[in-house]
Amino acid sequence: MLSVKPIMGWNSWNTFAAQINEKLIMEMADAIVEKGYLDAGYEYIIIDDCWARKRRVNGKLDPNPEKFPHGMKYLADYVHSKGLKFGIYSCAGSITCAGYPGSYGYEYDDAKMFASWGVDYLKYDFCNFSEGGDKRNAYLTMAMALRNCGRDIVFAACNWGVGEPAEWMRSHGAHTYRSTGDIRDSLKSFTDIFRSQYTNIEGNAPGCYNDLDMLIVGMRNKGHVGAGGCTDEEYLMHFAMWAFLGSPLIIGADIRKIDSECAKILLNKTLIALNQDDECRPAFPLRCTEKYYTMAKILDKGKIAMAIFNINEDNDWVQNISVVFNDLGVPSNKGLKLRLTDAVTGEDIGIYEDGIWVKVPPTHFKIYVAEIITEDTNQESENQ
Numbered sequence: 001m002l003s004v005k006p007i008m009g010w011n012s013w014n015t016f017a018a019q020i021n022e023k024l025i026m027e028m029a030d031a032i033v034e035k036g037y038l039d040a041g042y043e044y045i046i047i048d049d050c051w052a053r054k055r056r057v058n059g060k061l062d063p064n065p066e067k068f069p070h071g072m073k074y075l076a077d078y079v080h081s082k083g084l085k086f087g088i089y090s091c092a093g094s095i096t097c098a099g100y101p102g103s104y105g106y107e108y109d110d111a112k113m114f115a116s117w118g119v120d121y122l123k124y125d126f127c128n129f130s131e132g133g134d135k136r137n138a139y140l141t142m143a144m145a146l147r148n149c150g151r152d153i154v155f156a157a158c159n160w161g162v163g164e165p166a167e168w169m170r171s172h173g174a175h176t177y178r179s180t181g182d183i184r185d186s187l188k189s190f191t192d193i194f195r196s197q198y199t200n201i202e203g204n205a206p207g208c209y210n211d212l213d214m215l216i217v218g219m220r221n222k223g224h225v226g227a228g229g230c231t232d233e234e235y236l237m238h239f240a241m242w243a244f245l246g247s248p249l250i251i252g253a254d255i256r257k258i259d260s261e262c263a264k265i266l267l268n269k270t271l272i273a274l275n276q277d278d279e280c281r282p283a284f285p286l287r288c289t290e291k292y293y294t295m296a297k298i299l300d301k302g303k304i305a306m307a308i309f310n311i312n313e314d315n316d317w318v319q320n321i322s323v324v325f326n327d328l329g330v331p332s333n334k335g336l337k338l339r340l341t342d343a344v345t346g347e348d349i350g351i352y353e354d355g356i357w358v359k360v361p362p363t364h365f366k367i368y369v370a371e372i373i374t375e376d377t378n379q380e381s382e383n384q
């Protein structure tokens with residue numbers, strides 16, 4: 001099965017848009033390995049829109065020879081030689097969002113071509129799709145074409161949430177599906193996506209995940225989707241949200257230039273572990289208001305994670321926010337206690353009963369991984 005866990009990788013769009021070429025993609029493949037991102041799980045190097053020749057040649061899709069002089073097989077071979085996987089982009093309409101040829105009517109031809117190049121992932125966009133056309137069938141057709149092209153290719157649908165994809169993309173063969181418009185490099189953009197999707201992830205499970213769009217961590221307002229940039233705390237919260245909600249984690253920044261603070265965020269082992277947990281369960285909401293959101297997520301080995309996101313921007317609004325353990329299926333009248341670990345620092349913060357009340361300033365969050373203390377372990381810690 002493909003996409004057993006949320007896909008991790010890098011995509012060219014957020015930073016480079018049309019400014020892509022062979023050398024850049026190779027440098028990104030080098031950097032993702034050398035800087036430890038592959039070891040952390042980021043495996044896919046994905047070329048977004050603007051790689052193709054403006055017109056099809058002999059009915060075939062062709063890379064722009066000025067940008068990709070040795071062709072796509074050469075580049076895919078290079079990416080594979082680094083232990084990485086190779087992704088590319090097309091569109092369900094006849095023309096892509098940036099004006100390059102799309103796959104409408106050519107789904108089976110293009111899928112075969114992608115397979116012959118060694119493509120492992122296809123992002124499939126939705127621009128210029130004929131009004132009144134059957135969008136579900138368009139995605140199904142490419143899903144079937146990919147399944148019959150002779151190679152395992154992840155099908156990353158991207159229709160920006162048109163027609164409630166959470167209700168049909170999994171059954172129509174997508175391995176990931178974008179559910180919102182494009183992210184921008186700002187607090188407002190990623191919190192808007194969070195608000196619109198935190199209740200829309202129940203279908204996340206091996207084989208298909210809701211894709212909240214590429215990460216903006218590390219962009220620092222440079223590149224195509226710059227919109228003011230974010231503070232370190234905001235980037236950390238954005239990454240924690242995407243990890244907690246089980247979104248694919250696709251870096252959008254220039255990997256060669258990500259600063260150390262943002263590299264620390266993207267390489268945070270405990271947050272990545274939440275995203276890649278073996279149970280592959282979606283998170284669910286506990287208590288949510290317009291200002292803050294508390295959520296939980298069952299983890300492997302009987303653990304459960306709880307998250308408190310304060311996305312209110314009013315600086316005076318530092319709140320004591322609680323998570324009641326009864327809401328996690330851990331009733332205190334049974335004498336059950338939880339040992340909590342901070343999911344950002346990995347620090348053991350101790351044993352709690354009934355619930356936890358924490359001060360969370362605006363645009364900050366807390367995530368704890370909780371483990372039930374059995375009588376034996378309880379005894380042990382009391383004796384210490």
Ligand code: GLA
Pocket residue numbers: 013048049096097098125158160181182
């Ligand atoms: C759409 C998608 C983006 C990107 C561009 C490329 O806007 O949502 O992620 O792929 O097209 O043109």
